[in-house]
Amino acid sequence: MNSGRRHITKAFPWRRSLWIAALLTPALIVMVLFVLWPLLSAFRLAFYEFNGLQPTGFIGFENFRKVLFEQPYSGWTWNAFKHNIIAFVALMVFENGTAFLLAYALLKALPGHRIHQVIVFLPVVLSAVIVGFLWKLFLHPLFGLVNQTLALVGIGAIPWLGNEHTALGSILFANVWHWLGFPTLVLLAGMQRVGKEVIEAARLDGAGDYVLMTRIIWPLIAPSVTIVTILTFIGSFNWFEIPYVMAGLTGSPGGATDVLGLYFYRTAFGSTTTGIQDFGQGSALAVMMFIIVAGVTAIALRFLRRREIEL
């Protein structure tokens, strides 16, 4: 198996090493400069005070204390955090719940199921900016498609994005429309791996759709559910584009749609309304978001994987 290696090693050992090094170098340089170094710095910078782009002094956990416990920062942080949690729960229920039903329907391979897969995945390939603006126009209180449709059945104009009770739900809806195809096709692929034989056998034993779905398919697609859950969590905590486009940098109205991604961006790169621009506090927020995402992902992976092994 390694005769090639022996062949060159013997003849030109340094030439072989040089060749391997040359192949690896470009990728390694890019990774060190633009992934490893920034990541390590991100943790370091969270403990510094900043003046513009320049760290001016080590201040311990001061940045963390401010964003977590000192008003007005802490109020913004917790408000945004709450919305990330709401987004995660809502997306798990509405996006992934719908995706599960759709995947089960598509598994039946009824006429038209192929074209449906292509259709449901189409918005996934579009930019969140396009999707966000499109739904912002459709949700316009007077001229938007949604209210014009509701008017046909006699429902009065609802200011979807302008009302603090409906704004977050509205942008979550746009997000579901954008991404629905993704969990649908990941879960469908998981279901297809279960295999026709298993499903046929269960059917012959008299299992109806409900039993088949809850007792056979649901446990057996555990790996796909794990992936979808974790990606939904990561997505919810990195959520930025659609809220930015539909609700603006401050999460209007009145912070009702503010999420950690927006708050982090405002803190790090400044916003027109607060005028605050602070790399130190921004780094502290980034580190905390990183810890939440990495920590919960690791725990969830362990917990959900155990479910996979048991079955």
Next chain:
Amino acid sequence: MSAATAPKGELLKNGAIQLMLAINALIMVYPLFVMVMSSFKTNAEIFSSPFALPAHFSLSNAERVWNETNFVRYLANSLGITAAAVALILLFSTMAAYAIARYQFRLGALVLMFFLSGMTVPLKLAIIPLFIQLDSLGLVDSYAGLVLVYVAMGIPSAVFIMTGFLRTLPRELEESARMDGASELRIMRSIMLPLARPALVIVAIQNAVPIWNDFFFPLVLITSDELKTLPQGLTVFVGEFTTDWGVLFTGLTLAALPITLLYIVLSKQFISGITQGAVK
């Protein structure tokens, strides 16, 4: 079970499922259909008869987008940046993956681990040091800075996929070429890489779609209007034409058009590339 032989209950159930799928398809497609139709309409038409087809398929909105905005410039920027980033990702990752997959050397496993650990890093959260880093290199507000960030983001999973694929190629081909005295470079370029084409297509799509659609990194890194990408340019554009819905729908339609056409042609590769990309 075909519909002809299915019992009545099954038929009814399948009918219900088809109805649900039809409603879902309508929800997915109708907004896009309205977007495209509205791009041919005047403002008055959009406001007064949102559901009707356009009275004339007028291209005057498209003309305004073409003449009065930087749309074409944004489009060209996005094309150039995406192409450059994807090309470099393919080049660098294939080289690295080839070294890891086809040669045995000390540190080989460690190097692979290093690349793989990069897959778990959300680079967005390192944007502050990344910004400082690019600033010190004079690369903020430049094509090169943005491209390098995308290359760094794309390399880990690309190395992972390419290593896995290159490992499956048979040794014999490479051995016999070596016997014939072909150089290592020649073996890689003329014998191994042509076989890796399917994996290269997957890696290319997997990276091209998120780069083409990205908004966050240009928002932070690009400030000059003539360097802006299409998603970023759309925000400028929407700000300028807030009340001109015909132009807005045209801008959105034109921005969605290139990737939609490509998706329709290559839907299978898009779906497997994007779902695998996240599953990695």
